[in-house]
Amino acid sequence: MSTAVNPDLLQERNRATFDPSQLTYFLYDGAEKTKRKRYIQNLAIQELSRMGMKQYATLSREEQYKQALQKHAYYVQTQQRLGLTDPHEKEHLFQAVLPCEASPLTLHKSAFVNTFAMLASEEQKRKWLPLMKEFRMVGTYVQTEMGHGSFLRGLETTATYDPRTQEFVLHCPTISSIKFWPGGLGKTSNSCVVMAQLISNGQKLGMHSFLVQIRDLDTHQPLSGVTVGDIGNKFGYHGNDNGFLKLDNVRIPRENMLMRHSQILPDGTYVKPKNDRLMYGGMTSLRAGIVGVVSQRISMAVTIAVRYSAVRRQSEIQPGGGEVQVLDFQTQQFRLFPQIAVAYATTIASRSISDYYQRVSAQIEKGDLQELPMLHALSAGLKAYCGWICMDGVEVCRLACGGHGYSQASGLPKIYVDTTPACTYEGENFVLMLQTARYLIKCCRKVAEGEALPEVMNFLKVNPGEKSRLDAQLFMPQLIQAYRHRAGRIAQEVSQKLQAAISKGVNAGQAWNSNSVQLINAGKAFSQLYLVQDFAQTVQSFGGKLREVMEALWRLFAVSGILNALGDFMLDGYISSQQAAMLQQRLLDLLSELRPNAVALVDAFDFPDAVLDSALGRWDGQVYEALYDYSLRSKLNEKQVLDAYHKYQRPFMESQWKQNKAAALTSRL
Ligand SMILES: CCCCCCCCCCCCCCCCCCCCCC(=O)SCCNC(=O)CCNC(=O)[C@H](O)C(C)(C)COP(=O)(O)OP(=O)(O)OC[C@H]1O[C@@H](n2cnc3c(N)ncnc32)[C@H](O)[C@@H]1OP(=O)(O)O
Ligand SMILES: Cc1cc2nc3c(=O)[nH]c(=O)nc-3n(C[C@H](O)[C@H](O)[C@H](O)COP(=O)(O)OP(=O)(O)OC[C@H]3O[C@@H](n4cnc5c(N)ncnc54)[C@H](O)[C@@H]3O)c2cc1C
Numbered sequence: 290m291s292t293a294v295n296p297d298l299l300q301e302r303n304r305a306t307f308d309p310s311q312l313t314y315f316l317y318d319g320a321e322k323t324k325r326k327r328y329i330q331n332l333a334i335q336e337l338s339r340m341g342m343k344q345y346a347t348l349s350r351e352e353q354y355k356q357a358l359q360k361h362a363y364y365v366q367t368q369q370r371l372g373l374t375d376p377h378e379k380e381h382l383f384q385a386v387l388p389c390e391a392s393p394l395t396l397h398k399s400a401f402v403n404t405f406a407m408l409a410s411e412e413q414k415r416k417w418l419p420l421m422k423e424f425r426m427v428g429t430y431v432q433t434e435m436g437h438g439s440f441l442r443g444l445e446t447t448a449t450y451d452p453r454t455q456e457f458v459l460h461c462p463t464i465s466s467i468k469f470w471p472g473g474l475g476k477t478s479n480s481c482v483v484m485a486q487l488i489s490n491g492q493k494l495g496m497h498s499f500l501v502q503i504r505d506l507d508t509h510q511p512l513s514g515v516t517v518g519d520i521g522n523k524f525g526y527h528g529n530d531n532g533f534l535k536l537d538n539v540r541i542p543r544e545n546m547l548m549r550h551s552q553i554l555p556d557g558t559y560v561k562p563k564n565d566r567l568m569y570g571g572m573t574s575l576r577a578g579i580v581g582v583v584s585q586r587i588s589m590a591v592t593i594a595v596r597y598s599a600v601r602r603q604s605e606i607q608p609g610g611g612e613v614q615v616l617d618f619q620t621q622q623f624r625l626f627p628q629i630a631v632a633y634a635t636t637i638a639s640r641s642i643s644d645y646y647q648r649v650s651a652q653i654e655k656g657d658l659q660e661l662p663m664l665h666a667l668s669a670g671l672k673a674y675c676g677w678i679c680m681d682g683v684e685v686c687r688l689a690c691g692g693h694g695y696s697q698a699s700g701l702p703k704i705y706v707d708t709t710p711a712c713t714y715e716g717e718n719f720v721l722m723l724q725t726a727r728y729l730i731k732c733c734r735k736v737a738e739g740e741a742l743p744e745v746m747n748f749l750k751v752n753p754g755e756k757s758r759l760d761a762q763l764f765m766p767q768l769i770q771a772y773r774h775r776a777g778r779i780a781q782e783v784s785q786k787l788q789a790a791i792s793k794g795v796n797a798g799q800a801w802n803s804n805s806v807q808l809i810n811a812g813k814a815f816s817q818l819y820l821v822q823d824f825a826q827t828v829q830s831f832g833g834k835l836r837e838v839m840e841a842l843w844r845l846f847a848v849s850g851i852l853n854a855l856g857d858f859m860l861d862g863y864i865s866s867q868q869a870a871m872l873q874q875r876l877l878d879l880l881s882e883l884r885p886n887a888v889a890l891v892d893a894f895d896f897p898d899a900v901l902d903s904a905l906g907r908w909d910g911q912v913y914e915a916l917y918d919y920s921l922r923s924k925l926n927e928k929q930v931l932d933a934y935h936k937y938q939r940p941f942m943e944s945q946w947k948q949n950k951a952a953a954l955t956s957r958l
């Protein structure tokens with residue numbers, strides 16, 4: 290394959306008006322840390338290549354599972370070998386080892402060990418954490434059942450305390466109570482944190498967590514009373530053995546209930562937690578983490594699509610003027626440039642929700658639960674909103690690559706199937722957005738009662754009849770104010786509708802359901818406002834040319850967000866038709882303004898080729914060579930004439946000839 294860089298890509302890089310390495314340093318916290326990221330990733334890529342790892346897209350499901358295990362073991366061992374302690378460095382390594390490739394061991398640390406550490410007492414941690422950290426116990430987080438995932442109070446698996454033996458009896462009483470979906474559960478885990486309904490002294494005490502061993506630690510055979518296995522093929526996530534688990538009166542010692550927040554004493558007496566929802570802490574941390582996961586996915590997808598669009602030449606703009614780069618079509622820019630903006634906006638939001646999560650966790654550690662509701666509302670809303678826009682964005686990128694986007698060689702199908710479950714797992718997005726809306730409605734009531742709100746919720750103090758002062762300059766404060774006004778108006782309006790229905794005697798549940806479409810809209814508007822504000826704040830920290838480019842990108846994010854939900858902004862006359870028409874024109878201007886920097890903006894993400902794993906998104910732009918090479922490696926090309934030709938195709942062809950001969954004979958008669 291040629292080693293030269295495609296001349297169109299080269300030219301794109303030369304015409305950029307800013308230095309992309311400055312943006313790279315922002316993303317990876319400086320030049321030194323970027324250097325270190327590159328060192329870690331290149332080392333892993335080279336070593337894995339020497340170990341003979343195969344391209345994910347060419348493997349069967351069983352092979353993907355095996356390779357994922359092999360790679361995950363390499364990931365942990367390399368972490369230890371390099372002495373990595375910085376979570377970002379671990380992430381860089383993970384990205385290079387398992388780029389968008391589900392691993393059966395992912396949940397061991399992120400859900401099993403983390404949830405255990407969050408919910409176990411100090412004594413329990415002393416006993417079990419070392420076993421978990423040295424992978425003697427390999428585990429996952431087992432909550433969802435066949436019949437219930439969203440509505441946790443509906444879980445049917447029971448943990449009944451038996452004071453005579455000081456044990457819990459874990460039992461799945463019905464088919465719908467069989468645990469279903471947990472990652473790594475089917476074949477890999479020997480232990481798990483199980484969520485079950487606690488019963489003691491005949492009293493139902495709600496969902497609690499239990500450490501349950503399911504397989505023998507040496508033979509790996511399931512223990513007595515345990516039926517466990519893989520749930521079968523899925524839309525994607527093939528390298529992960531998402532599993533089922535049926536517990537049939539399995540007994541575990543009393544000390545296996547995770548007792549940090551609530552306890553069962555030996556005689557069966559229940560000690561309540563300070564707040565029931567502390568039990569949900571593991572989910573909150575993953576939701577915050579998922580914002581980072583999906584932002585990475587869209588960043589990868591848009592890197593592939595933009596680079597490919599710079600290399601791909603097809604059709605003319607001027608008749609006879611020669612074929613142009615497809616990136617020069619306004620429609621291509623209209624599809625892709627907002628995705629670059631989404632990539633940066635969600636990356637920035639992922640950092641701030643992660644920081645906020647760390648801050649509130651530290652407060653919770655000290656017993657201060659004041660910010661827990663806000664953390665829940667924000668992490669749920671951002672997980673859902675960023676999940677949606679990143680999933681949609683990845684598909685836009687795939688479609689923008691035409692036919693080749695449909696090939697696994699593009700890397701885009703792999704990214705898509707790895708992004709879309711983020712809208713379902715860790716809380717179905719609509720269900721989570723309704724949780725955010727619940728918090729908004731509570732805050733609206735506080736406004737009505739003249740109570741103080743957290744600073745970030747002050748947008749709920751809406752000024753009815755306010756008109757936007759937006760003009761063609763697209764000043765930051767006016768754009769932000771548009772989002773504040775829209776989020777506040779929608780939340781206040783739906784809050785009033787709820788109040789009105791309730792005062793007419795409609796019960797609260799019915800009133801909620803009848804307004805839930807608008808409640809979702811309120812949650813989305815709030816989450817979008819958060820992204821717009823957060824992105825704006827970051828952009829203001831840049832200087833020089835970089836600031837100019839990032840401000841244009843931010844404006845594109847803000848303007849396309851308004852145009853995509855124009856009804857929301859115009860319904861109460863806040864934005865006029867003239868302003869809407871102005872925004873439509875300014876969006877097109879912004880596309881032209883960003884055009885020279887499109888490739889530099891995606892290059893700044895600094896993804897190595899092996900991470901993108903894409904014939905279309907290669908740094909050197911040699912896409913046709915890579916596509917051809919990929920096709921030559923198709924398993925169907927291993928033999929010139931396949932057995933299936935002799936077995937099915939040829940007999941079928943011959944049967945058709947015979948039929949035609951017979952038909953010709955009868956027509957002659
Ligand atoms: C970066 C950060 C730090 C890093 C840390 C390190 C992490 C590493 C990160 C790395 C990333 C790697 C990613 C790998 C990929 C992932 C792989 C896939 C994993 C997939 C795993 C799964 O898929 S695992 C199953 C998830 N399954 C759900 O997600 C069920 C949804 N369903 C519910 O979650 C409840 O069912 C639902 C609806 C709330 C109602 O719950 P419910 O009925 O009890 O509650 P109600 O609605 O009645 O509400 C009653 C009051 O509870 C309040 N509240 C509710 N939740 C709360 C909460 N969490 N915190 C506080 N407060 C809460 C609420 O706000 C109300 O408050 P109030 O009364 O004051 O208004
Ligand atoms: C890839 C993958 C990995 C997973 N990993 C794990 C894991 O490791 N551990 C684990 O325990 N689970 C896991 N899950 C399960 C996952 O957490 C649940 O599937 C998820 O929480 C959604 O729940 P559900 O399947 O019950 O959806 P449902 O609630 O049945 O959703 C169906 C529809 O009903 C709607 N709906 C439900 N309730 C409401 C409501 N109150 N208001 C409005 N609409 C509603 C939803 O919006 C959705 O449109 C995983 C799932 C996937 C796909």
